[in-house]
Amino acid sequence: xxxxxFYSLEPEKRERIINAALKEFAQSGYEKASTNNxxxxxxxxxxxxxxxxxxxxxxxxxxxxxxxxxxxxxYDEVDWNETDIFKKMKAIGLVKFKIYKKFxxxxxxxxxxxxxxxxxxxxxxxxxxxDLIANGLERxxxxxxxxxxxxxxxxEKTINIINWTILSFxxxxxxxxxxxEDIGMEVLDEWDEYFNIMKRCFYKEEEQ
Amino acid sequence: xxxxxFYSLEPEKRERIINAALKEFAQSGYEKASTNNxxxxxxxxxxxxxxxxxxxxxxxxxxxxxxxxxxxxxYDEVDWNETDIFKKMKAIGLVKFKIYKKFxxxxxxxxxxxxxxxxxxxxxxxxxxxDLIANGLERxxxxxxxxxxxxxxxxEKTINIINWTILSFxxxxxxxxxxxEDIGMEVLDEWDEYFNIMKRCFYKEEEQ
Amino acid sequence: xxxxxFYSLEPEKRERIINAALKEFAQSGYEKASTNNxxxxxxxxxxxxxxxxxxxxxxxxxxxxxxxxxxxxxYDEVDWNETDIFKKMKAIGLVKFKIYKKFxxxxxxxxxxxxxxxxxxxxxxxxxxxDLIANGLERxxxxxxxxxxxxxxxxEKTINIINWTILSFxxxxxxxxxxxEDIGMEVLDEWDEYFNIMKRCFYKEEEQ
Amino acid sequence: xxxxxFYSLEPEKRERIINAALKEFAQSGYEKASTNNxxxxxxxxxxxxxxxxxxxxxxxxxxxxxxxxxxxxxYDEVDWNETDIFKKMKAIGLVKFKIYKKFxxxxxxxxxxxxxxxxxxxxxxxxxxxDLIANGLERxxxxxxxxxxxxxxxxEKTINIINWTILSFxxxxxxxxxxxEDIGMEVLDEWDEYFNIMKRCFYKEEEQ
DNA sequence: GATGAATGAGAGTTCATTCAT
DNA sequence: TATGAATGAACTCTCATTCAT
Numbered sequence: 001x002x003x004x005x006f007y008s009l010e011p012e013k014r015e016r017i018i019n020a021a022l023k024e025f026a027q028s029g030y031e032k033a034s035t036n037n038x039x040x041x042x043x044x045x046x047x048x049x050x051x052x053x054x055x056x057x058x059x060x061x062x063x064x065x066x067x068x069x070x071x072x073x074x075y076d077e078v079d080w081n082e083t084d085i086f087k088k089m090k091a092i093g094l095v096k097f098k099i100y101k102k103f104x105x106x107x108x109x110x111x112x113x114x115x116x117x118x119x120x121x122x123x124x125x126x127x128x129x130x131d132l133i134a135n136g137l138e139r140x141x142x143x144x145x146x147x148x149x150x151x152x153x154x155x156e157k158t159i160n161i162i163n164w165t166i167l168s169f170x171x172x173x174x175x176x177x178x179x180x181e182d183i184g185m186e187v188l189d190e191w192d193e194y195f196n197i198m199k200r201c202f203y204k205e206e207e208q
Numbered sequence: 209x210x211x212x213x214f215y216s217l218e219p220e221k222r223e224r225i226i227n228a229a230l231k232e233f234a235q236s237g238y239e240k241a242s243t244n245n246x247x248x249x250x251x252x253x254x255x256x257x258x259x260x261x262x263x264x265x266x267x268x269x270x271x272x273x274x275x276x277x278x279x280x281x282x283y284d285e286v287d288w289n290e291t292d293i294f295k296k297m298k299a300i301g302l303v304k305f306k307i308y309k310k311f312x313x314x315x316x317x318x319x320x321x322x323x324x325x326x327x328x329x330x331x332x333x334x335x336x337x338x339d340l341i342a343n344g345l346e347r348x349x350x351x352x353x354x355x356x357x358x359x360x361x362x363x364e365k366t367i368n369i370i371n372w373t374i375l376s377f378x379x380x381x382x383x384x385x386x387x388x389e390d391i392g393m394e395v396l397d398e399w400d401e402y403f404n405i406m407k408r409c410f411y412k413e414e415e416q
Numbered sequence: 417x418x419x420x421x422f423y424s425l426e427p428e429k430r431e432r433i434i435n436a437a438l439k440e441f442a443q444s445g446y447e448k449a450s451t452n453n454x455x456x457x458x459x460x461x462x463x464x465x466x467x468x469x470x471x472x473x474x475x476x477x478x479x480x481x482x483x484x485x486x487x488x489x490x491y492d493e494v495d496w497n498e499t500d501i502f503k504k505m506k507a508i509g510l511v512k513f514k515i516y517k518k519f520x521x522x523x524x525x526x527x528x529x530x531x532x533x534x535x536x537x538x539x540x541x542x543x544x545x546x547d548l549i550a551n552g553l554e555r556x557x558x559x560x561x562x563x564x565x566x567x568x569x570x571x572e573k574t575i576n577i578i579n580w581t582i583l584s585f586x587x588x589x590x591x592x593x594x595x596x597e598d599i600g601m602e603v604l605d606e607w608d609e610y611f612n613i614m615k616r617c618f619y620k621e622e623e624q
Numbered sequence: 625x626x627x628x629x630f631y632s633l634e635p636e637k638r639e640r641i642i643n644a645a646l647k648e649f650a651q652s653g654y655e656k657a658s659t660n661n662x663x664x665x666x667x668x669x670x671x672x673x674x675x676x677x678x679x680x681x682x683x684x685x686x687x688x689x690x691x692x693x694x695x696x697x698x699y700d701e702v703d704w705n706e707t708d709i710f711k712k713m714k715a716i717g718l719v720k721f722k723i724y725k726k727f728x729x730x731x732x733x734x735x736x737x738x739x740x741x742x743x744x745x746x747x748x749x750x751x752x753x754x755d756l757i758a759n760g761l762e763r764x765x766x767x768x769x770x771x772x773x774x775x776x777x778x779x780e781k782t783i784n785i786i787n788w789t790i791l792s793f794x795x796x797x798x799x800x801x802x803x804x805e806d807i808g809m810e811v812l813d814e815w816d817e818y819f820n821i822m823k824r825c826f827y828k829e830e831e832q
Numbered sequence: 833g834a835t836g837a838a839t840g841a842g843a844g845t846t847c848a849t850t851c852a853t
Numbered sequence: 854t855a856t857g858a859a860t861g862a863a864c865t866c867t868c869a870t871t872c873a874t
Contacts, residue, residue, distance in 0.1 A: 005854095029325050031239050035848065045856045047851085056848060115323045117237030153405045161373050161405065168372035197361045197369065201409035213837080243865065253839045258866060421858080445741030447655050451844065461860045466845060531739045533653045569821045577821065580792035581785050613777045613785065617825035629833090659869065669835045671872085680869060 238326035
C-alpha cells in the first residue's frame, strides 16, 4: 500500500509533517517549495521525508488526497434534501466556512493548488478538480425542484450560468483576499444579492 | 530604445524566438521555464537571448507587451457603436476567435500569465491586467443602452454574471477541443442560445 | 555556529579543501579563482562546497579567519618581554619562518590578499589587516627600551625604516628562493648584518 | 611589426582609445575591465579593438609599453650629475610629480597594475617593474659620492635600506590616497624628514 | 578597414534525491 | 527505521572573441 510507511507513524508526527508541508506548498507553490523548509518545520530528517513519500511529487499528491478528505467532510454535513437550488448553494457555502475554521491550511493549500502551474502536478490537480466538481454537482442537483424555473429557458444551460456565476464569484473573492481568513460576512451578503438576481430572473414570477 | 536589438532581427528569426518563448512560459510558468529550452527551440545561441532581452525577466516582460499588442488588434476590429450588449459581446467574441487562430500561443501565454505566481513578474502582470480590463470595460460598456435591462436588478452585478458566463463558456469549449481550429458553427449556435437565455431573463419583456 | 558543517568533517578532507582553496585564491585572486578548480583539486562535489560555505565569498572569509589563526600562533611563541627591538624583531622573524614551513599556502594566500582588489571582500581584508597590525604593533612595541635610540631622530619614523627594511628583506629572500625550505643560515647571517647596520646608526653610541 | 595597425591610425583616435583603455583598466583591474566599456568610451567598434590588439591581453600589454615611455620621460628630465644621493632622490620625485600632471591616467593605470593579480598579465607586469627599477637604480646611483657615508657600515646594504625606505614610503602614501591627485606638499615634507634621518645616521658627521 | 551580432564555454549557485551509517 | 552529508545536473547569466557583411 502506498503511503503505508507514513500511516504507521504516530498521529502527532503525521500531523506535524502534513501541516508543515501544506504551509510550505501553499506559501511557495510546488516548484519553489523547499523540502528543507518542510523537514525543518516538521522536525524530521531529510531521509525520512523521502522514505514516506518517495519524492516531492509523491508528497504533493498525498496532500491533494488529504484535502479531498477534508472537502468530503463538507458534503457530509450538507442537507441534501433541500429542493430550492439557491438555498442549497447557500447552505453548502456556509458549511465550507465552518470546515475552513478547522482546517485553514488545507484550504490555503487547495487555493494555491488552483493556481499551480508546475507541469509535474498540473494534470493531477485538474483531475482532482474535475472529480470534486462532478461529485459536488451530482449531489448538489439531486432533489432540486426544477419546476420553479421559467419554462421558456433551457434548464441545463441555466444551471451552467448559475454554476459559472458561483465559481467565478468565489474565484474573484479569492483573488481579492490573501487568505480565507479575510473573508467576512459582507461577502456572504454580496453572494445573496447575486442569488436574488438569478432567482428573480430564472424562476417563474410566482416562485419568487 | 529597449528591445531595439531584437526588433532589428529578421522577422522569421524574431517569430521563432517569440513562439519558442511563449510556448515554454505557457507550459512551465515563469520560474520553471528554461531559457535553455527556449534557445534550443528557437535555434539561437545562449548569448543572443541575453543580448536581446538582458534577462529572463526582460524576455517575459517583452512577451507581455507583445500579447497586449495582439489584444489591441481585437479592440481595433470591433464595432464600438453597437448599443445592444449581447450583440456587442458576440462581435467581440468572434473577433477574438479570429485573432486566436493567428496567434494561438499568445492566448495560451496570456492565460498562463493569469495564474502566474512568480513574485518577480507578478506585479507587472497585475498592472497589465488592470489596464486591459479597464480599457476593455470602458470601450465595451460605452454606448450600451442600459435601459433595456429590467429595473428590479442591479446592473453591475448582472454584467458580471454575463461576463462570467461568456468567459466560462469559452474556457469550457477550449477544454473540450484541442485547438480553436476545431470550433465550428455548432459552438456559435450554442453561444447564441446562452445569449438568448440571458437576454430573455435580464432584459425588460418589451425589449426581447 | 557558522562553518559548523565544515568543522564536523574529517580533518584530512578539511585540509584538502583548505589547501585547494588557499592555492586557487592565492594563484588567481578572488574574482578569477574558480570554485570548479577548487572542488576538482579537493575531490569533493560542487554541492558540498556550497553546503559548507554557502558562497564563494563565504569560503574566502573563512580562509581569512583561518590564516589569522595561523598568524596568532606566531604571536603565541614570541617572547614579548625582550626590550631590545632588534633582538625582538629577530625572534619574531624566526618564529615566522618556523610557522611558514608548516603552513606555506596560508602565507601565500595572505600575501595575495594584501593585493586583492575585489570589492566584495576588500573591506573584510582591510579590517583584518588593521586588526593584525594594531595587535602586532601593540605587542611588538610593548616593553621596548626606546632610550637606546639616538635623541636627534624621530623615533616613529625610524621604526618605520626598520620595519620596511625587515619586510623588504624578507620579500627579497622569498623572491630569490622557491620555498622557505631553501633558506639556510647564510640568510640569517645577512639579516644580522642589516640589524647591525641599523643598530650602529640608530642607537646611541654607548648602547652598541 | 606588432601594433602596426594601431600606429597607422590618426593620432586623435589613437589617444581616444589609449585614454579609454587606461581609464577602464585602472578603474576595474584587468579581469573586470570590460572591452565593451572601452569601445563605448573610445567610440570605436568591437571588431576594431581586436583588429588593433588581437586580444584583451594584447591591449593591456600595449598599455604597459605605453606607460614605460612615460616613465622614461621622467628619467630624461633628471639631472644625473648630482652626487648627493638624497638630493638626487628628491629631484627624481619632483620630476615624477611634474610628469604626472601631464599623464594622470598613465599613472593611475601604473598604480593599478602594481596591485594586479590576474595571472594572465602578472608576469609581464613584474618583468616591467624589475626593468624599471633596475634601470632607475643603475642611473640613479651613477656619480654618487659614496665617501659621504660612514665607514663602519656596508654601503651596498645601506643603499638597500635607503631604497626600501623610499619605495615603502611611496607605497604607503599610495595606499592612503585614492589617486596621485591627492598628494600634496605635506607629503614632500614628510619625505624630507625621512631623508634627514637617514642622512644624519648614514653619513659621516662632518657631511651633514 | 570597419562593423557588431552571434557565439558558447564557463561562471556561481540550488536542491531533490540517494545511500552508507 | 532514521539520518543528513554528498551528489551533480540544471539553472541564469557574462563576455572575450570571431567573422560574414
